[in-house]
Amino acid sequence: MRTELDLPLTNQILHAPAYLESMETLRRMEQDRIFCRHDLAHCLDVARLTLLLCRENGVRAEADIVYAAALLHDIGRVTEYADGTSHDEAGLSLACSVLSSLDCPPDRQAQILSLIASHREGGGGMLEQLFSLADKRSRQCFACPARGACNWEAEKQNMNIRG
16 A cells, blocks of 8 residues: 655645745635635645546646645735736746745646645636646534625535545
């Protein structure tokens, strides 16, 4: 039985100064936020749910690509909060900068950026659609004290635990 995933790129991102700085800035910007936060726990939930959804749907996915994209998919929130630029759009350039600093090969960068680009609205291939679905399903609306003030439509809120 395999008990550990090999995630070299993911772990490089996790320790990259630009990533750490972005996540710390995001943490400070969201410290008083009453809604869902975009922290490391959310990122890891997205990665794990994506891989579960892939397994359930017979979709092949490289764990290191999925985890890397999950770590980076919301870092554009820093720019969104600062100037209103959509976080998925702003996140692409920030993610590209982090990946380039790590000498990530262009083909792997393209896979990661594709997941980030489509995480809000889906689209792309099946992996992109499952990544987007995992991002939505990672939210625990059923236990959120701010649910009544949330701008998510009631039909989109996760009121039950689902895989």
